[in-house]
Amino acid sequence: xxxxxxxxxxxxxxxxxxxxxxxxxxxxxxxxxxxxxxxxxxxxxxxxxxxxxxxxxxxxxxxxxxxxxxxxxxxxxxxxxxxxxxxxxxxxxxxxxxxxxxxxxxxxxxxxxxxxxxxxxxxxxxxxxxxxxxxxxxxxxxxxxxxxxxxxxxxxxxxxxxxxxxxxxxxxxxxxxxxxxxxxxxxxxxxxxxxxxxxxxxxxxxxxxxxxxxxxxxxxxxxxxxxxxxxxxxxxxxxxxxxxxxxxxxxxxxxxxxxxxxxxxxxxxxxxxxxxxxxxxxxxxxxxxxxxxxxxxxxxxxxxxxxxxxxxxxxxxxxxxxxxxxxxxxxxxxxxxxxxxxxxxxxxxxxxxxxxxxxxxxxxxxxxxxxxxxxxxxxxxxxxxxxxxxxxxxxxxxxxxxxxxxxxxxxxxxxxxxxxxxxxxxxxxxxxxxxxxxxxxxxxxxxxxxxxxxxxxxxxxxxxxxxxxxxxxxxxxxxxxxxxxxxxxxxxxxxxxxxxxxxxxxxxxxxxxxxxxxxxxxxxxxxxxxxxxxxxxxxxxxxxxxxxxxxxxxxxxxxxxxxxxxxxxxxxxxxxxxxxxxxxxxxxxxxxxxxxxxxxxxxxxxxx
Ligand code: FAD
Numbered sequence: 297x298x299x300x301x302x303x304x305x306x307x308x309x310x311x312x313x314x315x316x317x318x319x320x321x322x323x324x325x326x327x328x329x330x331x332x333x334x335x336x337x338x339x340x341x342x343x344x345x346x347x348x349x350x351x352x353x354x355x356x357x358x359x360x361x362x363x364x365x366x367x368x369x370x371x372x373x374x375x376x377x378x379x380x381x382x383x384x385x386x387x388x389x390x391x392x393x394x395x396x397x398x399x400x401x402x403x404x405x406x407x408x409x410x411x412x413x414x415x416x417x418x419x420x421x422x423x424x425x426x427x428x429x430x431x432x433x434x435x436x437x438x439x440x441x442x443x444x445x446x447x448x449x450x451x452x453x454x455x456x457x458x459x460x461x462x463x464x465x466x467x468x469x470x471x472x473x474x475x476x477x478x479x480x481x482x483x484x485x486x487x488x489x490x491x492x493x494x495x496x497x498x499x500x501x502x503x504x505x506x507x508x509x510x511x512x513x514x515x516x517x518x519x520x521x522x523x524x525x526x527x528x529x530x531x532x533x534x535x536x537x538x539x540x541x542x543x544x545x546x547x548x549x550x551x552x553x554x555x556x557x558x559x560x561x562x563x564x565x566x567x568x569x570x571x572x573x574x575x576x577x578x579x580x581x582x583x584x585x586x587x588x589x590x591x592x593x594x595x596x597x598x599x600x601x602x603x604x605x606x607x608x609x610x611x612x613x614x615x616x617x618x619x620x621x622x623x624x625x626x627x628x629x630x631x632x633x634x635x636x637x638x639x640x641x642x643x644x645x646x647x648x649x650x651x652x653x654x655x656x657x658x659x660x661x662x663x664x665x666x667x668x669x670x671x672x673x674x675x676x677x678x679x680x681x682x683x684x685x686x687x688x689x690x691x692x693x694x695x696x697x698x699x700x701x702x703x704x705x706x707x708x709x710x711x712x713x714x715x716x717x718x719x720x721x722x723x724x725x726x727x728x729x730x731x732x733x734x735x736x737x738x739x740x741x742x743x744x745x746x747x748x749x750x751x752x753x754x755x756x757x758x759x760x761x762x763x764x765x766x767x768x769x770x771x772x773x774x775x776x777x778x779x780x781x782x783x784x785x786x787x788x789x790x791x792x793x794x795x796x797x798x799x800x801x802x803x804x805x806x807x808x809x810x811x812x813x814x815x816x817x818x819x820x821x822x823x824x825x826x827x828x829x830x831x832x833x834x835x836x837x838x839x840x841x842x843x844x845x846x847x848x849x850x851x852x853x854x855x856x857x858x859x860x861x862x863x864x865x866x867x868x869x870x871x872x873x874x875x876x877x878x879x880x881x882x883x884x885x886x887x888x889x890x891x892x893x894x895x896x897x898x899x900x901x902x903x904x
Pocket of ligand 1: 365
């Protein structure tokens with residue numbers, strides 16, 4: 297979706313800015329966003345994605361990724377933008393500059409993000425390449441952001457939302473050594489900004505500033521000359537004294553004397569500088585919000601604490617109150633925004649699910665949507681590779697000597713009790729919050745040889761804004777059937793199947809590595825295991841158990857015994873054999889208790 301449409305939907309904009317399109321505002325009516333830049337190392341990229349995952353939980357309206365100076369990070373920026381939109385599932389805006397970019401390269405970048413379902417570009421001229429003073433247009437390229445905006449509109453019509461840069465103190469090129477632009481240069485800059493908007497830009501993000509009055513005057517001046525689109529203030533929390541001086545020096549930003557006076561005595565104390573940065577950022581945002589502007593763009597410098605602390609101070613986000621629009625993170629890719637039904641099997645592996653379903657013509661959608669689709673992509677090798685940080689955690693927690701199945705039960709039980717954070721079958725950090733409702737029972741069944749990899753407790757009409765099981769926003773009620781997915785031996789499965797005869801509310805699907813399927817349901821029956829009832833809406837049923845997808849999922853699930861876990865051990869380690877043995881002899885079982893009111897899913901495991 298275009299960021300401008302989200303902003304117009306969230307903020308009750310003034311009449312001149314357009315009308316609200318009825319989209320629900322996630323944070324009262326304050327819109328906030330986070331900017332990141334491409335890290336230099338692979339580890340840095342891994343860490344950035346972990347950080348983004350944590351930050352995106354707070355529902356920013358969008359996140360953006362910069363284009364390295366001179367196009368130096370083109371491929372990485374394109375890759376990160378793709379992963380942000382499609383794996384992190386946050387509305388993504390990619391920066392794009394004209395520096396060193398002939399038009400075919402620009403089009404390649406735009407075609408790439410378009411095919412990846414991204415609809416937002418921040419169109420920039422860029423700075424001169426390293427070692428050059430003046431911006432020189434590359435052969436076959438553009439000389440300024442205005443030309444880039446025109447080109448995007450000419451070639452791509454209305455597909456992209458286009459954002460441009462605005463400079464409250466005028467562009468640094470026209471700021472003299474005294475620190476000020478002449479009134480004429482400032483007015484020229486404004487007039488040029490208006491041309492960028494008139495050419496098709498629909499949003500302005502400003503350069504960083506530390507004098508809020510300058511920003512407010514700039515907005516007023518823009519309005520005076522007829523710039524009507526939202527102007528989003530770019531806020532850069534001060535994290536570090538030297539970095540702050542470097543950045544403001546480079547951008548020729550005015551620093552009010554009281555800020556220098558506050559920093560001077562604490563400049564060598566990084567923690568104190570950070571705390572002051574949070575205080576200052578909070579006060580600046582308060583003043584901006586009080587003026588009626590309801591958008592805040594945070595230059596995070598790839599750090600999370602200060603940006604989140606400012607938003608918490610403003611009451612825009614709450615650590616304990618994270619709202620989910622669905623039990624799983626809703627996709628932002630323009631091609632799959634309607635998707636609202638998923639098989640439960642990938643609940644802990646959402647990125648894998650997205651990868652395996654990329655390019656479907658249609659995604660399961662709606663109460664009567666068909667969740668089955670024959671065209672799941674094959675699990676690829678990279679799906680079993682984890683970011684290095686996670687791999688390290690798995691090494692620490694899961695690479696222990698394994699002599700027999702009891703050792704395996706022990707480690708699964710520890711995970712279910714929340715004593716470990718990593719798990720070869722999960723992309724997530726730790727258990728889902730709702731698991732705390734049943735983790736004692738999970739701990740016990742794991743010790744009995746039912747090695748759980750997915751679960752959910754029964755829920756019978758809890759408020760949809762419940763912090764643990766809620767989703768879909770306030771005003772509704774959510775329901776779910778108790779669900780358990782585990783590996784167990786053939787012998788245990790036989791005992792379970794026998795006992796199920798006395799528990800008519802239980803339905804199960806079991807399959808071994810070879811594909812032998814045992815179940816007490818029809819292979820065409822799809823079982824809704826999570827649903828919600830909301831005011832003036834159809835019933836929403838976002839999670840289902842369906843046999844067709846289960847058979848697809850099992851290949852991935854079985855592979856984790858070897859590729860996900862055994863391969864973490866040295867090649868000759870006997871633990872590998874124990875794990876392979878389990879993979880070859882165990883069944884993967886999906887068990888639902890359909891009595892979500894009086895059922896007790898764990899009762900069946902007694903005495904097995
Ligand atoms: P332009 O809009 O083209 O303007 C630059 C200056 O030239 C202005 O003073 C303008 O008035 C003047 N000008 C240009 N053309 C004309 C004309 N035809 N007539 C009159 N005046 C004209 N840099 C990166 O390398 N990567 C990034 O990801 C990046 N992200 C940024 C994000 C934001 C929000 C901001 C504010 C800056 C960002 N920059 C980035 C820096 C930016 O590239 C530089 O500031 C660059 O020098 C100017 O880019 P621009 O798009 O503002 O240029």
